[in-house]
Each structure stands twice: as structure tokens, then as C-alpha cells.
Amino acid sequence: MTQHTAPFVVSSPGKVIIFGEHAAVYNRPAIAAAVSLRTYLHISESSDPEEIMLEFPDIGFTHKWKLSDLPWDTAEKYHMDKPQPTDELVPEIVSELANALVDISNSVHYAAAYSFLYLYVCMLKRSSQGYRFTVRSTLPIGCGLGSSASISVCLAAALSLLGNHVQRASLKATDANKDNEDSMFIDSWAFMGEKCIQGNPSGVDNAVATHGGAVMFQRTLGSAPSVRTTMRSFPPLRLLLTNTKVPRSSAKMVGNVGRLNQEYPKTTTSILDAIDSLTREGYNIMIKPFFNDSAKSRLSELFEINHGLLVALGVSHPALERVRILTDELKIGKTKLTGAGGGGCAITLLNDDAEESVIQELIKKYQSLGFETYETTLGGKGVGYIEVSDSFPYTAQDFVEFEDRNAIDKAMNAGSLEWRFW
Structure with missing residues (x-):
């Protein structure tokens, strides 16, 4: 060698x-x-x-x-x-x-x-x-x-x-x-x-x-x-990654979900089972050798559903919701929190037809809120x-x-x- x-x-x-x-x-x-x-x-x-x-x-x-x-x-x-x-x-x-x-x-x-x-x-x-x-x-x-x-x-x-x-x-x-x-x-x-x-x-x-x-x-x-x-x-996908800069504690968020799971086990188990199901669905979409517009659309829908389920578990944050709402208003993609939640980062899966001028407009809005946004590629x-x-x-x-x-x-x-x- x-x-x-x-x-x-x-x-x-x-x-x-x-x-x-x-x-x-x-x-x-x-x-x-x-x-x-x-x-x-x-x-x-x-x-x-x-x-x-x-x-x-x-x-x-x-x-x-x-x-x-x-x-x-x-x-x-x-x-x-x-x-x-x-x-x-x-x-x-x-x-x-x-x-x-x-x-x-x-x-x-x-x-x-x-x-x-x-x-x-x-x-x-x-x-x-x-x-x-x-x-x-x-x-x-x-x-x-x-x-x-x-x-x-x-x-x-x-x-x-x-x-x-x-x-x-x-x-x-x-x-x-x-x-x-x-x-x-x-x-x-x-x-x-x-x-x-x-x-x-x-x-x-x-x-x-x-x-x-x-x-x-x-x-x-x-x-x-x-x-x-x-x-x-896994297909390369355009993504916006937005850091809200809100400090978060993974241990605290995990502990809060644990408390909900003890107090409302049937409800929490249903939410976790739903996340399990959509994760497997996402996996099946992403391992196929072809990734067309229909697959991308379904993946975007799973982003939206997964975020909603995490909101139900109490791990979102007003800053993360601002990221999601602004994305929805400009209709350029679907956003979900990533990681433990309670602050930290959100990811936005961009629509293929999202115009760069609109993306830059969104990034400026995020910056005015004190957020930092990165254009990146998934995969x-x-x-x-x-x-x-x-x-x-x-x-x-x-x-x-x-x-x-x-x-x-x-x-x-x-x-x-x-x-x-x-």
C-alpha cells in the first residue's frame, strides 16, 4: 500500500x-x-x-x-x-x-x-x-x-x-x-x-x-x-435548512414525550405508530431506482404529516411554526422540524418549480426573524x-x-x- x-x-x-x-x-x-x-x-x-x-x-x-x-x-x-x-x-x-x-x-x-x-x-x-x-x-x-x-x-x-x-x-x-x-x-x-x-x-x-x-x-x-x-x-433533493437559533435540550424534549406516554399511553402510542408507518412509507418511496414527480409529491406530504404528529407530541416551538407558516404562505415546499425539536432546526423540501427569487424572499424573511438559512442538498x-x-x-x-x-x-x-x- x-x-x-x-x-x-x-x-x-x-x-x-x-x-x-x-x-x-x-x-x-x-x-x-x-x-x-x-x-x-x-x-x-x-x-x-x-x-x-x-x-x-x-x-x-x-x-x-x-x-x-x-x-x-x-x-x-x-x-x-x-x-x-x-x-x-x-x-x-x-x-x-x-x-x-x-x-x-x-x-x-x-x-x-x-x-x-x-x-x-x-x-x-x-x-x-x-x-x-x-x-x-x-x-x-x-x-x-x-x-x-x-x-x-x-x-x-x-x-x-x-x-x-x-x-x-x-x-x-x-x-x-x-x-x-x-x-x-x-x-x-x-x-x-x-x-x-x-x-x-x-x-x-x-x-x-x-x-x-x-x-x-x-x-x-x-x-x-x-x-x-x-x-x-437515495435521490439528491433540494432543501432549505433553517436554524432558528432557539436553544433546545434534547433530553428535555425526550423527557416530555416520555411523560405524555405515561399519562396518555393509548393516545401517544397511536401517534408513535403513525410516525412508524409514515417512516416506512417514506423508505419505500426513497429506495426505488426511479424518483418521479409523484414520488416527490408523496414525500412532501409525509413531511407535512410527520411535522403535525410531532406537534401533537408537544415538541415543536413557536419559532419552528413561523418557519413552517412562511413556507406555506409562499407555497414553495413543505416544512418539518428535524431532531429533538423545542427549537433548533427545521427542514423544507422545496418544490421543483420553486423560483429562486421567491426562495431568496423567504430567506430574507427568516433573517429578519433572527434565523439562519442554508440552501443545501439532501443525500x-x-x-x-x-x-x-x-x-x-x-x-x-x-x-x-x-x-x-x-x-x-x-x-x-x-x-x-x-x-x-x-
């Missing part, structure tokens, strides 16, 4: 829940799909070969570590020619990494550094030289859009290349997605990164961020793993790779200096024909 050297860039998408949020807590299926908003990770050689550096301007974080301060003796007990993730985080590695994280007090910074260092010592060897890892994202952070999984996938992909554990990505953007040994390896290590950040993740976010497309997932009773069905032929590619070259000449410092997500998008899309995917 050819040795992979820096500099290069890896990238991974975020995700939205299309159908089935909250019902998924009660062992019913839900569907998540990749969005075209992505995280980008630039890897270059460190100015000091004995030092590694993680910088993440979007969250105001930069930190350096001496390679000699990392717990290599413990980590290398678990090293093989091709390292394989353990079922759980290794307690000895976690304990010894605490010394390298002791001076980080911000919880978001701590989570990013913890995931980074854990994957680094598990996937590379102490003989590896120092590298500079620079993260930029067009995804809003901490809004339920899979930003942490997107970062974990980028880290896992980069370290897989640096550790010589996978081949370079080879699929073009127009090639069909397919499972392969390398993408599954990246996914498995990204899941370990998610464990560092989320504690007990479902594995859905990292699966979507690695493989792209869409995934139907369903929890099982007891300790059995969730059932995941990858939807490779699409998973984790990708591009070499830094004359046609894609960006340095780590360029990454740091990108002014905003539009600047990041413009720069990263400049090399669109050269991106390859696993």
Missing part, C-alpha cells in the same frame, strides 16, 4: 433526520440523510516534528501537544498491523489522556481534543512525525446536524491515511456509492471518536457522514445494536479526499483565514472535479 503524505484535505457531510424523530426512542424506525453542508480537515506537516496541533477556528480552539507526552506505552498494547476498534473506549488510554487535557476547561473544546487524541494514539504509532490538523465547517455546530460525527469521520479518515490503513479514495462524485473495506474501517473508528464526544451514540450519524446517502435505523430492545439499513440510491456523497496541488493550493493558514462558510464553500468546490470518495 502506498504511503500517504501530507498535505491533503478530507471532508465529510452532516445529516438531518427526515422522518421518525422521537419515535426512534421507542424502538421504531427513523431515517437520516446526508446534507451537502460539510466539515473539512486540512492535514499538513507540523513545523515541529515532535509536536501535533489541532486548530478549529469555528469554535475558537487551538492547542498543541508534544508527541512524547501521549500514552504510547498503553495504546501500543492494542496496536496491530491494522488497528481495530474495541467494543468500548479503553479505560487505561482514557485515564492517561486526562493528563494531556487537564488545561482545557471549555466543554466543546475538551470534546474535540479528547476525540482527536484518542484516535491519534490508537491509529498511529509513536514513530509518526508531528502533524497540523486544521478543521473548518460549513455546518452549524451543536444544532443536531451531526457536526461531531462529521468531525470524527474526518479525523478517522485522515489518520487512516497517515497510518497507511486504507487506500486513497477513488470514487468520483458521479460514481455510485458502495460499501467497501476502507469505508467500513473509517466508519468503525469514527464511531469510537463519537463515543469520546457523545458517550453512547447510536452510530447513525457517523454512518451517514461516512457513507453518504441515507440510512434507516431502528433501536432494538436490550443491549443489541441498532439495525441500520443503508439507502444507496449525496460521504467522506472524501483531495490532494493539495497546483489546482487545489490551499495551506493550513488559508483554512484558518477563510472568512465564513461561503468562503469555505467557494474554495472547496473549486476542486470539485478532483475530489474522490471512499
Whole structure:
């Protein structure tokens, strides 16, 4: 296998829940799909070969570590020619990494550094030289859009290349997605990164961020793993993603639904069963190899129904309803909340005949309410790779200096024909 050297860039998408949020807590299926908003990770050689550096301007974080301060003796007990993730985080590695994280007090910074260092010592060897890892994202952070999984996938992909554990990505953007040994390896290590950040993740976010497309997932009773069905032929769909910027607590929303389920079990069960049914209906629509106007119309109707059922469960919010009402008034698509609700984000499946001028009018109305709206595509590619070259000449410092997500998008899309995917 050819040795992979820096500099290069890896990238991974975020995700939205299309159908089935909250019902998924009660062992019913839900569907998540990749969005075209992505995280980008630039890897270059460190100015000091004995030092590694993680910088993440979007969250105001930069930190350096001496390679000699990392717990290599413990980590290398678990090293093989091709390292394989353990079922759980290794307690000895976690304990010894605490010394390298002791001076980080911000919880978001701590989570990013913890995931980074854990994957680094598990996937590379102490003989590896120092590298500079620079993260930029067009995804809003901490809004339920899979930003942490997107970062974990980028880290896992980069370290897989640096550790010589996978081949370079080879699929073009127009090639069909397919499972392969390398993408599954990246996914498995990204899941370990998610464990560092989320504690007990479902594995859905990292699966979507690695493989792209869409995934139907369903929890099982007891300790059995969730059932995941990858939807490779998922059609790319135009979407508006609107962040209301209203803080929400997933735990609080889940707790409220739990209370309703205890007090009104027959009513709540009927609502959850209805969400179950429409999720399966959506799945059947989206896995067909052809996706015509009739299928798109039915999917829009399911958006509307799913939102209404979530309103009945008490997990909407006046800000989310404003998003939906404005969409309805301009008749350009159907809107539903996505994720836990109580604030956060809404997604609008746009009609094919929606005029750009009307979309921009809607976005301006959202902005006047303090919302932030992204035009994006549902479905699409998973984790990708591009070499830094004359046609894609960006340095780590360029990454740091990108002014905003539009600047990041413009720069990263400049090399669109050269991106390859696993």
C-alpha cells in the first residue's frame, strides 16, 4: 500500500433526520440523510516534528501537544498491523489522556481534543512525525446536524491515511456509492471518536457522514445494536435548512414525550405508530431506482404529516411554526422540524418549480426573524479526499483565514472535479 503524505484535505457531510424523530426512542424506525453542508480537515506537516496541533477556528480552539507526552506505552498494547476498534473506549488510554487535557476547561473544546487524541494514539504509532490538523465547517455546530460525527469521520479518515490503513479514495462524485473495506474501517473508528464526544451514540450519524446517502435505523430492545439499513440510491433533493437559533435540550424534549406516554399511553402510542408507518412509507418511496414527480409529491406530504404528529407530541416551538407558516404562505415546499425539536432546526423540501427569487424572499424573511438559512442538498456523497496541488493550493493558514462558510464553500468546490470518495 502506498504511503500517504501530507498535505491533503478530507471532508465529510452532516445529516438531518427526515422522518421518525422521537419515535426512534421507542424502538421504531427513523431515517437520516446526508446534507451537502460539510466539515473539512486540512492535514499538513507540523513545523515541529515532535509536536501535533489541532486548530478549529469555528469554535475558537487551538492547542498543541508534544508527541512524547501521549500514552504510547498503553495504546501500543492494542496496536496491530491494522488497528481495530474495541467494543468500548479503553479505560487505561482514557485515564492517561486526562493528563494531556487537564488545561482545557471549555466543554466543546475538551470534546474535540479528547476525540482527536484518542484516535491519534490508537491509529498511529509513536514513530509518526508531528502533524497540523486544521478543521473548518460549513455546518452549524451543536444544532443536531451531526457536526461531531462529521468531525470524527474526518479525523478517522485522515489518520487512516497517515497510518497507511486504507487506500486513497477513488470514487468520483458521479460514481455510485458502495460499501467497501476502507469505508467500513473509517466508519468503525469514527464511531469510537463519537463515543469520546457523545458517550453512547447510536452510530447513525457517523454512518451517514461516512457513507453518504441515507440510512434507516431502528433501536432494538436490550443491549443489541441498532439495525441500520443503508439507502444507496437515495435521490439528491433540494432543501432549505433553517436554524432558528432557539436553544433546545434534547433530553428535555425526550423527557416530555416520555411523560405524555405515561399519562396518555393509548393516545401517544397511536401517534408513535403513525410516525412508524409514515417512516416506512417514506423508505419505500426513497429506495426505488426511479424518483418521479409523484414520488416527490408523496414525500412532501409525509413531511407535512410527520411535522403535525410531532406537534401533537408537544415538541415543536413557536419559532419552528413561523418557519413552517412562511413556507406555506409562499407555497414553495413543505416544512418539518428535524431532531429533538423545542427549537433548533427545521427542514423544507422545496418544490421543483420553486423560483429562486421567491426562495431568496423567504430567506430574507427568516433573517429578519433572527434565523439562519442554508440552501443545501439532501443525500449525496460521504467522506472524501483531495490532494493539495497546483489546482487545489490551499495551506493550513488559508483554512484558518477563510472568512465564513461561503468562503469555505467557494474554495472547496473549486476542486470539485478532483475530489474522490471512499
